[in-house]
Amino acid sequence: MRLTDHLIVIxxxxxxxxxxxxxxxxxxxxxxxxxxxxxxxxxxxxxxxTYPCHTSIITGKFPNRxxxxxxxxxxxxxxxxxxxxxxxxxxxxxxxDEAKKAGLRTAALLWPVTAKANIDYNMPEIFANRNWxxxxxxxxxxxxxxxxxxxxxxxxxxxxxxxxxxxxxxVLASTVxxxxxxxxxxxxxxxxxxxxxxxxxxxxxxxxxxxxxxxDQRLGEIIGALKQAGMYEKSTIVxxxxxxxxxxxxxxxxxxxxxEKGLLTIDDQERITDWKAYCKSCxxxxxxxxxxxxxxxxKRIVHEIFKGIQGESGIESILTGMEAALKGxxxxxxxxxxxxxxxYFKEYATGTYIEEISPDDVQAGRYTYASHGYSPxxxxxTTIFMATGRGIKPHINLNSMHLVDEGPTFAKxxxxxxxxxxxxxxxxxxxx
Numbered sequence: 001m002r003l004t005d006h007l008i009v010i011x012x013x014x015x016x017x018x019x020x021x022x023x024x025x026x027x028x029x030x031x032x033x034x035x036x037x038x039x040x041x042x043x044x045x046x047x048x049x050t051y052p053c054h055t056s057i058i059t060g061k062f063p064n065r066x067x068x069x070x071x072x073x074x075x076x077x078x079x080x081x082x083x084x085x086x087x088x089x090x091x092x093x094x095x096x097d098e099a100k101k102a103g104l105r106t107a108a109l110l111w112p113v114t115a116k117a118n119i120d121y122n123m124p125e126i127f128a129n130r131n132w133x134x135x136x137x138x139x140x141x142x143x144x145x146x147x148x149x150x151x152x153x154x155x156x157x158x159x160x161x162x163x164x165x166x167x168x169x170x171v172l173a174s175t176v177x178x179x180x181x182x183x184x185x186x187x188x189x190x191x192x193x194x195x196x197x198x199x200x201x202x203x204x205x206x207x208x209x210x211x212x213x214x215x216d217q218r219l220g221e222i223i224g225a226l227k228q229a230g231m232y233e234k235s236t237i238v239x240x241x242x243x244x245x246x247x248x249x250x251x252x253x254x255x256x257x258x259x260e261k262g263l264l265t266i267d268d269q270e271r272i273t274d275w276k277a278y279c280k281s282c283x284x285x286x287x288x289x290x291x292x293x294x295x296x297x298x299k300r301i302v303h304e305i306f307k308g309i310q311g312e313s314g315i316e317s318i319l320t321g322m323e324a325a326l327k328g329x330x331x332x333x334x335x336x337x338x339x340x341x342x343x344y345f346k347e348y349a350t351g352t353y354i355e356e357i358s359p360d361d362v363q364a365g366r367y368t369y370a371s372h373g374y375s376p377x378x379x380x381x382t383t384i385f386m387a388t389g390r391g392i393k394p395h396i397n398l399n400s401m402h403l404v405d406e407g408p409t410f411a412k413x414x415x416x417x418x419x420x421x422x423x424x425x426x427x428x429x430x431x432x
Contacts, residue, residue: 002415003391006235014195015241017382028220036388037396044243046327047282049373053242054112058095060407060421062328067091069330077272085126087117098416104185111188115142168193179225199368241383243372252314254279255349284374286345287333314343344371
């Protein structure tokens with residue numbers, strides 16, 4: 001049985017529990033919370049990066065079960081590795097798959113890992129990653145062609161490539177139009193303005209605060225569109241975050257240590273040409289892969305390298321692949337490294353092992369001032385879930401929940417089933 005006619009899921013990337021006090025004072029978040037319910041201590045997944053997080057939200061599973069274990073693929077030597085853009089990388093079903101099977105109209109705007117997905121109105125998050133690719137052509141060929149052409153014709157001038165806040169302004173205009181003209185039963189929207197500003201200006205920067213205020217205005221326009229379309233009283237509105245972020249002052253480059261031990265090689269242009277072991281960054285954490293799983297000698301050297309420097313090199317903890325899998329991460333990795341607060345990982349194989357972050361590096365896009373990807377066990381690192389409308393009990397304040405609980409709860413609202421998930425239906429929030 002469906003509890004709602006329309007489920008509107010709005011992801012504000014990098015929204016933190018620490019933002020909640022501010023949200024309570026902003027007019028549109030305040031309206032959402034007035035008769036809604038919330039949890040301001042939502043535990044995220046490991047690694048807590050955007051693509052695994054958003055896939056966990058719509059599957060109810062941890063990364064090692066849904067298959068999206070990082071933002072980007074393990075592609076040593078690639079200047080810009082490919083991302084997990086496509087639906088085919090998700091194992092099992094998703095919320096939008098089950099909604100479509102149930103005959104519901106579906107829409108997704110820049111929701112991660114939806115390229116080539118069976119969604120009625122699909123504008124996937126994907127970008128041109130080769131010199132010979134054009135952004136518009138890449139987007140059009142991986143989503144709903146006519147729908148995207150229409151949105152670009154009407155609102156394309158708003159956008160300035162991938163720059164923020166213009167990209168989110170384009171997504172907002174397309175979202176409002178989609179609500180009014182298409183009236184989807186399931187709408188998934190992903191805004192990245194706040195995440196971008198925190199990366200390049202810091203967690204509590206004025207730029208990040210301005211982005212939160214812009215998000216409040218965006219929420220207000222979405223609510224206004226639902227009212228204009230006559231959908232508001234029949235809808236469930238959810239605003240959520242996927243992870244928090246932590247400020248950093250230093251970058252760790254473990255591949256330098258692997259290169260020094262002869263476990264990877266580079267050419268004259270500092271590109272990796274071969275490898276036996278490789279450190280794959282998840283920003284606040286990192287996987288260490290061994291190319292040949294039977295290579296006991298390489299594993300011994302890798303283990304010796306990182307155990308020898310743990311605690312004094314920016315590395316807070318080291319997990320085996322099995323221990324990482326128990327936390328929901330990729331168990332095929334040999335090790336998983338967790339950075340201390342103030343540090344994060346990059347994949348560069350040249351330079352110094354630990355480098356302080358300078359404003360010039362950030363301006364050049366080489367490094368950032370804040371990151372995520374850290375263990376959910378880090379202090380003050382939870383995110384937020386807020387919901388109001390059809391099927392939601394009013395004025396419930398949950399002490400805690402998990403990111404993987406969101407998918408099963410959404411499925412219950414839509415009257416569909418995600419099967420065997422890692423999360424639970426949060427019945428305390430639902431008007432059953």
